[in-house]
Amino acid sequence: MRAADLSEIRKLDLFQSMDEDHFAALMKAAYFQTFPTGMQLITEGDMADFLFVVVEGCVELFAATNGREATMAMVKPVGTFILAAVLKDAVYLMSARTCAKSRVLMIPSQNVRNAFVKDDSFARAIVSELASCYRAVVRDHKDHKLRTAVERLANRLIKYHTCQGETGSLTLPYDKKTLASLLGMTPENLSRAFGTLKPYGVEVDGAKVTLSDIKSLTTLAKPNPLIDVRKA
């Protein structure tokens, strides 16, 4: 592992306050690998062998049952995933695949649990990370139970717009198929949802979206700080 990567990982909230020796031991046990686009990293139902940290690229968490599949979340650098399964020593509830060439840190889950027991500071950092993840899923769940598809899209656009600097235009971070699944709809329906938003100043050209009437879009979307997060 490169020193630069190591120091970047060390900067993560999760590892930052950890004892130096414990951190070194954890990293020594860890694997640092680069995966091509479309590689499946884990499969739901498997035992949680590793905690994953996305250092570069992008990872999609998804779930499937009964022939259907849904994107549950996207993990961007620097973010962890599948922490709860590792801590409970249980099976993964979600699968993961890269959706770009990605560099990923894989820490054997037994080592994570050991460090968790030995290092109080690490244990507390984990609580914070876990609580954040929990709240993120709750927000997502509220989004789906309380809004229609068009509203979800509108709020998502506003969020991307905000994160990308409020320039009046934004770039969709994923292809439309993935975005549709993330928002809980079919690609066809996403297309139509974009159509529905045209009267509200939403113009789409590939991954580029321009918002020419943010006021009316916001009126439609009714963003709510208890559902929508400010960060990407």
Next chain:
Amino acid sequence: MRAADLSEIRKLDLFQSMDEDHFAALMKAAYFQTFPTGMQLITEGDMADFLFVVVEGCVELFAATNGREATMAMVKPVGTFILAAVLKDAVYLMSARTCAKSRVLMIPSQNVRNAFVKDDSFARAIVSELASCYRAVVRDHKDHKLRTAVERLANRLIKYHTCQGETGSLTLPYDKKTLASLLGMTPENLSRAFGTLKPYGVEVDGAKVTLSDIKSLTTLAKPNPLIDVRKA
């Protein structure tokens, strides 16, 4: 607080391995109250003043936005709620109301965080509890993204049936209005979903449901251990 209550709370995974003094201090700071049915305990958006533990009765977690409301979860004895908000010292993402006469322990969130810092054992118990809550929401979210309303109901019936001893019949634990919201549908639609399940041996009489053809109901429901939990 009665000694019996205290010892019951002490038995909770969350408190059981905690240092005796720390536990005593926490309980001394806590309030133990009985609330009538329909009392709203917390409102989403408010700062997390207390961690709640339901000792008796039942509490509904719900969320609202833009005139719509949805039940997010039901908390039964002995269960905690709103832990993540307390740990992050953030606002509640959900509101809570009693749906039966309920005895509830309220621990000031500052005390929880203090105990969390002082007591490693408690900190670790919190991680475990939090990870469980996280996984529960993920399951719930999968349920909603991957299944139709009828499938969700069918799986829910199978779950209740299993929890209640597989006797061929079961009692719905909440009124149908609440059950509908919990399953993400309207009461009317729940009625119709029950109708749809009649050919699969589902007979409804008030809160009593008999399952006369569990095999075919299961075929329809396709329960999945990565979505459906065994416990009530």
Next chain:
DNA sequence: CGACGATTTGAATAGGATCAATGGGAGTGG
């Protein structure tokens, strides 16, 4: 160039929501 995948659009269908009306207890007051 030709194949493939992503996206869009159209038409038909299914799944759910809304609105309205009715039947049925549970609880209240007489």
Next chain:
DNA sequence: CCACTCCCATTGATCCTATTCAAATCGTCG
């Protein structure tokens, strides 16, 4: 004990949303 009321639950009718199936378009890549 009965009449009354209120709320829950069910049912019917209709509307709207979203999915499915099909087909056309557009780019990208080999």
